[in-house]
Structure formats: structure tokens, C-alpha cells
Amino acid sequence: MLLKFINILRSAFFRKNWKIGVIKISKKKFINLKNLEVIEKNYKEVFVENNNNYIFFADPFPLNSKLVLAEGMNNKNIGELVLINIDKAKIIKKFTQFKKHISFPFLFFEKKKIFLIPEISHWSNQKIYQLNPKNNKIFKVKSFKAIPSNQLKDPVIYKKNKNYYLFYSLKNSKGIKIASSKHLFGQFKKIKNNTISKLKSGVRMAGAVININSDCYRISQNNTFLYGDGVKINKILYLDQENYKEKYLRTLKFDKVYGPHTISFIGNNLFFDYYTLKFDLSHFANKLKAQIFT
Secondary structure, eight states: OOOHHHHHHHHHEEEEEEEEEEOOOHHHHHHHHHHHHHHHOOEEEEOOSSTTTTTEEEEESSSSSEEEEEEEEETTTTTEEEEETTTEEEEEEEEEEOOSOEEEEEEETTTTTTEEEEEEETOOSSSSEEEEETOEEEEEEEEEEOOSSOOOOEEEEETTTTTEEEEEEETSSOOOEEEEETTTTSSSSOOOOOOOOOTTTTTSBBBBOOOEEEEEEEEEEOOOOSSTTTEEEEEEEEESBBBBBEEEEEOOOSSSSSSOOOOEEEETTTEEEEEEEEOOOOOOOHHHHHHHHH
């Protein structure tokens, strides 16, 4: 109870200084890690020059090994969607059509199409945006026929055996839920029988489902004491349109910083975010203001 109270104070009066890192590592090696020491010692920070308009960058989802979509938290404490070129260390595109808070810009690749399914639960029901891979512009928007109350937190799409599966959390409730559909733009229905545990398996998704040969793994956030302090690895044992079963394997977290919070692979490049804490008396007021006005 004391630790929980201390962590509440940390969240209220300590500002999270988020950063993005990248490292070359295979999915198989990552899943089999017992701790994150090798990543913490060898990763490269994704640096952004002339970023005075932003407090931090987080929630990385790469388009390729050089370009990564991320949430850029501006000076008004509103998340913007930005595209970072990691070689040039600069933002090469701002998606200005999003006027309100946007985060967790999950990318779903299908054949030659790229779909953006971000978290926009502060101001909208869920939508799917299509990106043009040649110029990285949004050229199509569709409403997402998910569950009736579809202001989704950290939505993730996974395709298996021609069926689409949606992993998500809801704005005003805890725990990860699953829904399925035969079509990406079809009506999604809840999977009733699932074994996701709120305690062991995390209450929000931390990135895409990872496939390794015939095995697949669901990655969720470790928010046990502090938000985004590590990820939980869960092996999917069974999945169809009626049933879901998984096994919790382990929690992976850094020692010297907090995180990772969101992870995303492109080939053997792993992108992730992490943070340090800095005492800031104005942090609580800024958080409250952001909640009221977004």
C-alpha cells in the first residue's frame, strides 16, 4: 500500500521525460531474453534536433528502418503525430489534420497497404487511416466498426487464418479485450472466452503481436506500480473467433530507466520508448489542464 501511494505521488509531481531508442535484435532473441541488460547497454537513442516545440517523443511505430511514426508531446501537453527520420535526426512530417491529442500510432501492414490505427479516444470513436507508402500522406479515412462503445485505448490488429483480431482497452474500464471479424472494415464482435488476466497480463497493449515461426506472442504494458515500466510477454496458445487462451511468460523492464512502454519491430530493428522522472511542481496542474481541454 505504501509503495502504491509513493507511485501515485511520483505520477502526480514527477514529469516523465520520454525518449525513443532503437537496437538491432531479432524477434526470437528478444522473446527469449530473461532481462533487458543487453538492450539497455547497447541501444541507440533516436535523437531529434531543434525540437523546442516538443516536451518528448514516445510510442514509436516504424515505417521502415529509417522512418518512425511517434507521438510528439507539444508544449500544450497535447500529443501530435510526427514522422522522424532517425538518420537525419529531425521531424520530416507533421500530420496537421489531427487537431487534438493523438498517441499510439499503430501500423498494420497488409500486402502493399499500410493502415494507421492510432489512439484517438480523447475525442473520437476509432478510425482507420490509410497511408500512401510513396509520400507518407494519409489519403483515406474510414470509421472502424468495432464494439458499440469504441473509444479504444491502444488498439492493435492481428491477422490469423484470414480473420482479423482486435486487441484493445476501453476508455473507462480496465483490462484488455479481444474482438474478431472476417473483414478489416467489417463488424467486430467480442470473443467471449479468453484467459487474459488483469494482474499478470497487463491492462493495455504495448505493440503488435509478434510471430516467430508458428508461435505468436502478445505484448502488454507493465503498469503494476508505475505506468509504462516494462512489458509483459504472453504466449498465445489458442485463438479463433470464439476462444482465446494465452500463457504469461515473464515481465521485462530496464534497471536504470523506466520502461520500455511501447515496442515495435521492423525486420531486426526494435524501436521502443522509455523515460526518466524529474520533479516538477507544475506537472500536476499541466496534466489536469490537458485532461480538461482534450
